[in-house]
Amino acid sequence: MGEVRGGYSVLTDQFDFAACPPKLPVSKFQSQKASLLGMKREELRPLLIDVLKREDELRLHPQVQSVYRRIGDCEQSLSAFTEELQIQVCREFGLDPNVGVELIRSAVSLFPDDVEIRSIPHYVRHNRCFEGTLRAGDQPPNCRVAQLDGTQCDLLSLIDVTRPTVLLAASHT
Numbered sequence: 001m002g003e004v005r006g007g008y009s010v011l012t013d014q015f016d017f018a019a020c021p022p023k024l025p026v027s028k029f030q031s032q033k034a035s036l037l038g039m040k041r042e043e044l045r046p047l048l049i050d051v052l053k054r055e056d057e058l059r060l061h062p063q064v065q066s067v068y069r070r071i072g073d074c075e076q077s078l079s080a081f082t083e084e085l086q087i088q089v090c091r092e093f094g095l096d097p098n099v100g101v102e103l104i105r106s107a108v109s110l111f112p113d114d115v116e117i118r119s120i121p122h123y124v125r126h127n128r129c130f131e132g133t134l135r136a137g138d139q140p141p142n143c144r145v146a147q148l149d150g151t152q153c154d155l156l157s158l159i160d161v162t163r164p165t166v167l168l169a170a171s172h173t
Helices: 041-060 062-071 075-092 097-110 115-119
Strands: 144-146 152-154
Touching (some): 041 062, 041 075, 041 097, 041 115, 062 075, 097 115
């Protein structure tokens, strides 16, 4: 049995994405094996729009939402399941998942001024990030942090609160 995190066993659960057929019209790109090699930006854009629409449709499918509810807030399980979903979308479009998943995740960066592309990705529309209230001179809250080597510790064990501290936080999707 695989390790269970948040109700989703990353190693053994196999979600049947085929049980979530598209309701959107089938994209002309889904009937051919897409090769991104040598594709120009203007050729990539319509493919990317269709891929993003399918990914969003799949994320919002009731059966997929049920799995997300079971996972809860476990970031590792959320990421693993979402990656499986994105791999499924890549397969539907004949994209190499190693490239296609990164394409999905980089869509907004690749087309930063494209209003249509910015409006489609689920992770952009439902971004849980927000600007916090911590300001220069404030003592930071004691929270768990992951160090570069992957170990976790309390923030205040790493810093001297009597001296200026610069905090850099990031996330990876």
